[in-house]
Amino acid sequence: MEPLKEMFNESFYRRFASAFLKADANFDAEAFVKDVTRNMESFSLNGRLRNTSVVLHQHMDRDFESSLPVLYAAAPLLPRGYTALVLPDFVSLYGQEHFDISMQALRDFTSMGSSEFGVRTFIKADPKRALTIMGRWAKDPDVHVRRLASEGSRPRLPWSFKLDAVIQDPSLTRSILEELKADQELYVRKSVANHLNDYSKDNVDYLLALLKDWDVKHIHTGWIMKHASRSLIKKGSLAALELFGFAGGAHVEVKELSLKQEVLRLGDTLTFGFTLKSNESETRKLVVDYAIHYVKSAGSASKKVFKLKEVEMLPGQTMSIVKSQVIKDFTTRKHYRGKHLLEIMVNGVVMCATNFEIVI
Structure with a gap:
């Protein structure tokens, strides 16, 4: 270009x-x-x-x-x-x-x-x-x-x-x-x-x-x-x-977080899924995000939060969520080899996490 x-x-x-x-x-x-x-x-x-x-x-x-x-x-x-x-x-x-x-x-x-x-x-x-x-x-x-x-x-x-x-x-x-x-x-x-x-x-x-x-x-x-x-x-x-009516979430569980592929190269797709379950006593509006801690050139990490979805969950409701993201460089983001941390967040609170590795 x-x-x-x-x-x-x-x-x-x-x-x-x-x-x-x-x-x-x-x-x-x-x-x-x-x-x-x-x-x-x-x-x-x-x-x-x-x-x-x-x-x-x-x-x-x-x-x-x-x-x-x-x-x-x-x-x-x-x-x-x-x-x-x-x-x-x-x-x-x-x-x-x-x-x-x-x-x-x-x-x-x-x-x-x-x-x-x-x-x-x-x-x-x-x-x-x-x-x-x-x-x-x-x-x-x-x-x-x-x-x-x-x-x-x-x-x-x-x-x-x-x-x-x-x-x-x-x-x-x-x-x-x-x-x-x-x-x-x-x-x-x-x-x-x-x-x-x-x-x-x-x-x-x-x-x-x-x-x-x-x-x-x-x-x-x-x-x-x-x-x-x-x-x-x-x-x-x-x-x-x-x-915006997003409150509660203390009694929401994120379970079964899994990766389709744990080792990736540039051009591969990071695909992950998890189950969201509400143990709340009333209907709740929730903001579900995910964050990736990107490895930087010096070996430290930089956290980037991505929007996933907004949901309204009934008491006892269970929901499966799957997300894919291509691993590619941008003018604002360059990938480096190493272990990256993936976090799932509900109403801004980290609920669970796992690692994946980029080998370039």
Whole structure:
């Protein structure tokens, strides 16, 4: 598979330069392509993105205010997607002294390629000013702008720096999340859930208090609440489990845990099964998960919890569960030889465990 950074290749840059030439007759397209592709192979994906912004600024040879109309004129001619993040990246680099028009530009460019990274520079510089503007975005008819209000203000957005002000005072984004908690668009609701899940790392009590104020029975709000609590549920937080009616489980048994194959190689399938029995005196809702302690390169282990299923069990009911998972490497997970621990969890509590071995 071609590396993601190859999105920024010479073909893309020629199209990019052509768009800016149409927007500005004085733009030297050939010189831009020559400069932006120089030493291109040494740059990572985000390195190419940033280099594009820097070289574009050099070749536009304008101050920020006079550059903006050119960006707006070129924008409709550019491909949508990740490469379009050049526009908000340019704004974040060179528009910091022009707060209001920069925020407006970020709002306008986000439908082409999200401004979620670019806007964070302005939140960091002046949290209350930026978040007040983003509070208005949360009411915008454009789904991309509404999502930006939540995604851009996440405390711990992947691939970006932390927003320390929001981590220290999570109430700064409360009005944005309240506005979006019943949004009709899944695209927006996913962002709100991820925003809230960020709080589970630094502000658990705040997150739980907020969720208790929301309506778990609302079709959209309830979905957000459930996904926002996923990390806490995996950890067995009783307060989080109780929000969704998952309680009890002390009198549930996990029996007959078995592996189809105890020694595996990359490409093999880990298949395991077990029996779940409820000895409870009343019907219980249960979250059943499994965890694998993956061996790391140095020999230590790292635990990863996987969702298995949610069940509602009657008193005395018995249920058989079988699960399969292919053993393969990902960009985020590499397998190493050694004994791995498999655990079965009910409502966040480890009920039983066994080992399997990967021999690569």
